[in-house]
Amino acid sequence: MSLRVLVVDDQGVVRAGFAAVIDAEEDMTVVGEAGDGAGAVRLAAELTPDVVVMDVRMPDLDGIAATRIITGRENAPRVLVLTTFDLDAYVFDALRAGASGLLFKDVRSTELLCGIRVVAAGDSVLTPSATRRLIGHYASGAGPGFRAGSGPREPDSLTGRERYVLTLVASGLDDAEIAGQLGTTVGTVTSHVNALLRTLGLRDRVQATILAYDLGLARPNLPGTHI
Known part of the structure; x- marks a missing residue:
């Protein structure tokens, strides 16, 4: 059975690129695309994907807020957040919102596909820098909780x-x-x-x-x- 993936990004070219890479895999199917957080929330409910590949910065409802809504539902899909910003706030807010992983947008296609499979299996994936930031904050007594x-x-x-x-x-x-x-x-x-x-x-x-x-x-x- 193919993994059902919803791709969310406000840049059409980027969204189409991710979708093409994912759809080319035998064990994955892109069931929908959304250009903003509100669309992601709606399509996640309608299409019941296994994994949502979620951009962070989007107009109106951003990826963090959309992730929080989506993962708060019963039988929620896994969310893999993609960002271009290596900032503490995005790392911690994504995890608090319920994301199962966080990768940078310039990730290699093989790493993106691996990340989707990993979170779909119930595990988690973070960039090395995100992991260091998370551990560093706990070392200073300021973990995200x-x-x-x-x-x-x-x-x-x-x-x-x-x-x-x-x-x-x-x-x-x-x-x-x-x-x-x-x-x-x-x-x-x-x-x-x-x-x-x-x-x-x-x-x-x-x-x-x-x-x-x-x-x-x-x-x-x-x-x-x-x-």
């Missing part, structure tokens, strides 16, 4: 093992690496992680990582820490 009313459930009911899995997720390990740490199978780890996200009311590993930092389960100076 969650917006009031859109945050995760309290983790009080988590077992010690579940908290450990959350810590491993936040350290950037994939399921195979976590399986090695726990001495179990990849399938078991995948089930554990998915159950953990459901229990905490989290969308993906980006939010799980932010929560782990908020709880003090992850530290910015952990060697190799990434999302």
Whole structure:
């Protein structure tokens, strides 16, 4: 089954270029295009895409606001934000709004396609500079946290093992690496992680990582820490 992708950008040429690259893949289909945030919100509801490739700066309703509306719905698609601006505000606002990933617009087509597949699978993808900024802010005690009313459930009911899995997720390990740490199978780890996200009311590993930092389960100076 093809991944259903909605492409959102206020520049027609850029939008058409992304759509052409995505539509050329055998496992992807562009189901719609929008030139602004309002159009993105409407088409996301009408077309039920798996992934929305979202521009940040657009007239009227920008990509951050549109992402917040789209991801706040039941059975929401994953949102991969694209931006030309390497600014803290865009990184943190995109994550708080519910984006599963953030890449720069000048990303290579192979990286864009990989990013779409990654977020569609329930994982997350960030540019290296965005990851450094996120970790740097936690190191200074100014992490982004969650917006009031859109945050995760309290983790009080988590077992010690579940908290450990959350810590491993936040350290950037994939399921195979976590399986090695726990001495179990990849399938078991995948089930554990998915159950953990459901229990905490989290969308993906980006939010799980932010929560782990908020709880003090992850530290910015952990060697190799990434999302």
